[in-house]
Amino acid sequence: MRVFLVDGTFELFRQFYGAQRHRSASSMETAGVVGVLASVLQLLEDGATHIGVATDHVIESFRNGLWPGYKTGAGIDPVLRSQFEPLELALEALGVTVWPMVELEADDALASACAVCRDDPGCEQVVICTPDKDLAQCVVGGEVVQLDRIRKVVVDEAAVLTKYGVPPASIPDWLALVGDSADGFPGLPGWGAKSAAAVLRRFGTVEAIPDDAAGWDGVGVRSGGALASTLASSRPQALLFKRLATLVVDRSLLGSAADLRWTGPAAAFPDVARALGAPDLGPRAERAARDRGA
Numbered sequence: 001m002r003v004f005l006v007d008g009t010f011e012l013f014r015q016f017y018g019a020q021r022h023r024s025a026s027s028m029e030t031a032g033v034v035g036v037l038a039s040v041l042q043l044l045e046d047g048a049t050h051i052g053v054a055t056d057h058v059i060e061s062f063r064n065g066l067w068p069g070y071k072t073g074a075g076i077d078p079v080l081r082s083q084f085e086p087l088e089l090a091l092e093a094l095g096v097t098v099w100p101m102v103e104l105e106a107d108d109a110l111a112s113a114c115a116v117c118r119d120d121p122g123c124e125q126v127v128i129c130t131p132d133k134d135l136a137q138c139v140v141g142g143e144v145v146q147l148d149r150i151r152k153v154v155v156d157e158a159a160v161l162t163k164y165g166v167p168p169a170s171i172p173d174w175l176a177l178v179g180d181s182a183d184g185f186p187g188l189p190g191w192g193a194k195s196a197a198a199v200l201r202r203f204g205t206v207e208a209i210p211d212d213a214a215g216w217d218g219v220g221v222r223s224g225g226a227l228a229s230t231l232a233s234s235r236p237q238a239l240l241f242k243r244l245a246t247l248v249v250d251r252s253l254l255g256s257a258a259d260l261r262w263t264g265p266a267a268a269f270p271d272v273a274r275a276l277g278a279p280d281l282g283p284r285a286e287r288a289a290r291d292r293g294a
Contacts, residue, residue: 003117003257004048004147007130008055008098009106011036012087014150016080027277032083033090034278039149040096041281043129044288050260053091054109055084057100061108063183063244070244071184090276093269094285097260104248107134111247113254114138120257127154134180136160137171137247165197173206176242177231185241188234195221206231206238264289 015035019028043051059073073081091098099109110128117123118140128135131148138144139160146155161167166174177196179187202219203209210216211232213225221227231238254260270282 001050001123001257002048002125002127003050003052003113003123003260004043004127004129005110005113005117006040006043006051006053007106007110007128007132007135008036008053008087008091009084010130010132011039011053012055012083013080015039016077016083028079030083030086030276030278032080033087034276034281036087037090037094037273037276037278037281040091040094041284041288044262045284045291049262049292050257051262052097052099052113052254052260054099054101054106054113055088055091056106057084057088057102061101061105062103063105066240067185067244069184069186071182086276090272093266093272095262095265095269097254099253104250107132108248108250109253110135111138112250113260114144115249116251116254117257117260118144123257131155133164133171133175134183134245134247136164137168137245139168165194166200170200170204172242172245172247173200173204175245176206176238179241180245183244185244187241188230188238190223190227190230195223195227199227206235206242211235262289262292 012032016032019031019035040051040053059071059076064070064072088098088100101109114126114128117126126144128138128144128146129149130146131150135146136155139146139155139157142156148155157168164171164174174196177187177191178193179185198219198221199209209231211228213228216224216228265285269285273279273281
């Protein structure tokens with residue numbers, strides 16, 4: 001089986017802001033939810049049999065207690081924010097497994113489901129549907145890949161190395177050094193994407209990088225002494241940033257990959273679709289279920 005894991009929060013933002021270009025103000029109140037439902041249905045119509053969607057039930061998580069600048073829900077369009085819970089309920093009515101995250105984040109749920117599915121002998125491949133660089137740390141060979149559905153690009157382990165200059169296991173370390181503006185932490189002064197990649201290709205982790213640049217023989221970065229000095233004086237902060245960037249695996253979120261099999265929509269789904277102003281989604285879901293004998 002192939003398992004598809006969808007970043008519902010990313011999809012909601014994408015669908016909401018995409019819909020703004022051609023929807024009236026009144027219809028925007030459900031546009032994001034409708035867009036995500038249509039997107040998930042497209043996966044099912046294209047042959048997906050096992051699917052799970054992770055959402056941020058609240059934007060804040062345990063990471064906000066670790067770093068005051070970590071991303072929050074401040075500034076989110078209230079119309080968009082009002083669609084978070086309706087999306088979760090609508091996906092449940094569609095019959096899709098949903099993980100609404102509170103203490104952890106949607107990305108953590110995707111990493112957790114990915115870990116469980118990798119251990120399932122019946123699972124041939126896990127496809128993580130998001131271009132988010134955080135999830136690159138979950139990629140394994142061609143067994144666990146990222147799918148950028150906007151650009152129709154599949155990212156396997158070789159592609160992660162090409163794109164970031166480090167293997168998936170070093171992505172949290174790379175983010176710790178260069179920062180992640182989307183998540184609200186800055187990285188270390190003077191460290192850029194190329195220098196961080198070069199150093200991590202040599203040492204693998206932040207913990208293994210020597211404080212003294214004399215130990216950096218063969219790394220080949222300019223200003224190595226300055227970078228080493230910065231890391232030596234800021235290592236606790238770098239390790240904190242690494243913790244922020246490292247996804248948490250909670251295996252209690254999923255029993256097995258088989259639990260993600262889609263068996264069709266609930267009886268209430270057509271009514272949910274009509275209430276959202278998208279009655280066509282009901283027949284689409286029923287056809288998709290019939291096509292697979294669900």
